[in-house]
Amino acid sequence: MDSLELRTTADMAMLDLDDSGLAELEDAVSRVLEYFTTMAAIDVKNVEPTTHALITGNRTRRDQPASLALADDVLEQAADLEDRLISIPNVL
Amino acid sequence: MTDTESLEEYLAFIRHQDRETGSFLEIAVRPGAAGAAGATGDPAEHPAGESPEGSPPPPPRLPLPLAVKDNIAVRGYRLTCGSSMLENLVSPYTATAVERLERAGARVVGKTNLDEFGMGSATENTPLGRTVNPWNHDFVAGGSSGGSAAAVAQQLVPVALGSDTGGSIRQPAAFCGVYGLKPTYGTVSRYGLVAYASSLEVIGVLGADIGTVARTYRLMSGVDGMDHSSVDPPPDGGSPDPVRTVGVLRGDLGLTPEVARNYAETEQVLQARGYRIKPVELTTLEYVVPAYYTIATAEASANLARYNGVRYGYRPDYAENPEELVRKARSEAFGREVKLRILLGTYVLRSGFQDQYYTQAQKIRTLIRRELEQIYREVDVILMPVFPTQAFPRADAEGAPAFARLDEFQQKVADRFTCTANLAALPALTVPTGLARGLPLGMQLMGPAFSEERLFAVAEDLAREMPIQFPRSSISWPEWRAAGGGS
Numbered sequence: 001m002d003s004l005e006l007r008t009t010a011d012m013a014m015l016d017l018d019d020s021g022l023a024e025l026e027d028a029v030s031r032v033l034e035y036f037t038t039m040a041a042i043d044v045k046n047v048e049p050t051t052h053a054l055i056t057g058n059r060t061r062r063d064q065p066a067s068l069a070l071a072d073d074v075l076e077q078a079a080d081l082e083d084r085l086i087s088i089p090n091v092l
Numbered sequence: 093m094t095d096t097e098s099l100e101e102y103l104a105f106i107r108h109q110d111r112e113t114g115s116f117l118e119i120a121v122r123p124g125a126a127g128a129a130g131a132t133g134d135p136a137e138h139p140a141g142e143s144p145e146g147s148p149p150p151p152p153r154l155p156l157p158l159a160v161k162d163n164i165a166v167r168g169y170r171l172t173c174g175s176s177m178l179e180n181l182v183s184p185y186t187a188t189a190v191e192r193l194e195r196a197g198a199r200v201v202g203k204t205n206l207d208e209f210g211m212g213s214a215t216e217n218t219p220l221g222r223t224v225n226p227w228n229h230d231f232v233a234g235g236s237s238g239g240s241a242a243a244v245a246q247q248l249v250p251v252a253l254g255s256d257t258g259g260s261i262r263q264p265a266a267f268c269g270v271y272g273l274k275p276t277y278g279t280v281s282r283y284g285l286v287a288y289a290s291s292l293e294v295i296g297v298l299g300a301d302i303g304t305v306a307r308t309y310r311l312m313s314g315v316d317g318m319d320h321s322s323v324d325p326p327p328d329g330g331s332p333d334p335v336r337t338v339g340v341l342r343g344d345l346g347l348t349p350e351v352a353r354n355y356a357e358t359e360q361v362l363q364a365r366g367y368r369i370k371p372v373e374l375t376t377l378e379y380v381v382p383a384y385y386t387i388a389t390a391e392a393s394a395n396l397a398r399y400n401g402v403r404y405g406y407r408p409d410y411a412e413n414p415e416e417l418v419r420k421a422r423s424e425a426f427g428r429e430v431k432l433r434i435l436l437g438t439y440v441l442r443s444g445f446q447d448q449y450y451t452q453a454q455k456i457r458t459l460i461r462r463e464l465e466q467i468y469r470e471v472d473v474i475l476m477p478v479f480p481t482q483a484f485p486r487a488d489a490e491g492a493p494a495f496a497r498l499d500e501f502q503q504k505v506a507d508r509f510t511c512t513a514n515l516a517a518l519p520a521l522t523v524p525t526g527l528a529r530g531l532p533l534g535m536q537l538m539g540p541a542f543s544e545e546r547l548f549a550v551a552e553d554l555a556r557e558m559p560i561q562f563p564r565s566s567i568s569w570p571e572w573r574a575a576g577g578g579s
Contacts, residue, residue, distance in 0.1 A: 010435060036386055036453075074184055
């Protein structure tokens with residue numbers, strides 16, 4: 001993977017990498033990606049992909065309102081609160 | 093292990109004995125850590141040993157101290173995942189697996205070290221702690237559940253929980269010389285396990301004896317309403333028959349001489365105990381690692397997108413706008429290996445590359461499953477190496493031999509014997525099988541889905557000839573007390 005591709009990919013992943021960070025990761029990413037290309041050697045014609053090896057269906061909870069008893073504990077983990085609202089920098 | 097004095101003594105024992113090994117990130121018993129603090133009146137949510145309505149409590153079935161890998165939630169404890177991103181996060185809830193064990197009498201005594209978000213083979217990819225192999229401190233404990241494996245090997249706890257996405261329980265178990273079970277996918281609820289690669293990872297057990305590992309697994313397994321992928325294992329494990337035939341791999345497997353010799357010795361022990369040995373061939377073995385890392389990194393890139401510095405976790409000192417907040421949080425708090433895997437995962441999921449990488453890997457996953465289904469028509473379990481080498485030297489160990497070192501890429505490629513079970517969702521169990529060069533050896537038994545009980549039975553048989561050993565530096569809790577508690 002060249003630097004431009006890596007920079008584009010990092011941008012999509014919301015990672016800011018400086019030049020030294022990019023250079024350092026470029027070799028590592030390229031080495032693994034090259035290894036991934038060995039998968040092309042195996043014949044997968046007419047083979048269905050497996051996303052989950054054992055799950056055969058989807059199980060869902062009942063569609064009804066419920067209260068979250070953990071809300072206060074969860075809010076305690078936020079870095080910046082105003083009353084019960086989490087603050088972030090201004091959008092504009 | 094219930095009265096306050098004993099607990100304090102026990103924690104002092106762990107603190108003292110763990111000074112050099114560094115298995116734990118947190119050593120503590122918290123009053124609020126048992127169950128979910130009685131939030132709803134459900135007996136399941138009361139601390140072990142207490143009765144919600146005055147009825148006599150049931151006798152504890154697992155009255156043991158328990159260490160928990162720090163990517164598994166326990167209310168009141170930190171949940172760092174070995175990452176600066178979550179260094180100060182305190183878990184507001186408890187994982188189902190832990191809650192079930194607490195209900196059975198287990199007492200959490202601390203959280204163990206790991207590679208950041210479970211990404212690594214040495215417990216070196218973390219800024220939060222340094223864990224070494226209890227047998228030789230110049231060598232790694234393995235990873236990513238290296239803290240749990242080292243804690244058991246050092247006899248700090250009889251049992252510890254870990255997670256296994258591509259070998260993260262079995263490989264450190266082999267490196268430290270303890271038992272390590274990766275259960276069938278879905279038999280143990282993932283509720284409370286911080287997500288890395290959701291279709292591959294499971295919570296499992298590391299222990300000092302096979303009976304305790306089996307008991308722990310039985311107590312924490314079963315369907316859970318909080319995990320849609322959880323299942324009840326069938327009572328007979330899918331087959332009522334005992335294991336008779338053991339499959340073994342032949343040919344050049346790329347093992348070190350010590351591991352190759354031990355593989356042959358373990359096979360001979362099984363044969364001497366009456367098992368029929370049958371050579372099997374895994375033609376998909378060379379594709380296992382690229383398929384595994386393609387799928388694991390793709391799922392990681394999606395799962396770790398949630399860390400954005402907004403609701404919890406690391407937040408930078410200053411950000412001009414929300415996007416800068418997210419970028420700074422992720423760039424400053426994730427470690428190198430995590431960034432590498434996020435980049436790989438983002439790339440293989442990009443439009444135009446998906447078929448070449450991600451879909452191809454999923455099709456290979458199908459071929460691996462099919463091949464194993466075929467093999468399990470002829471053998472009951474497969475005996476396999478866990479890793480091509482024994483524990484390798486730590487990156488910062490100056491005295492260790494250069495030939496034994498593995499760089500980060502070689503460590504990934506060496507996962508070829510462990511990833512198979514994750515891709516196929518099968519149970520696999522590391523058993524200690526001896527020592528060489530002063531370091532432990534371990535082999536794994538891999539069976540069809542839900543065959544845990546059959547793996548335990550073979551492991552018990554092996555233990556008669558190949559009993560677990562502990563490093564000389566370790567001392568058990570009863571020995572510690574008898575010796576006056578380190579005074």
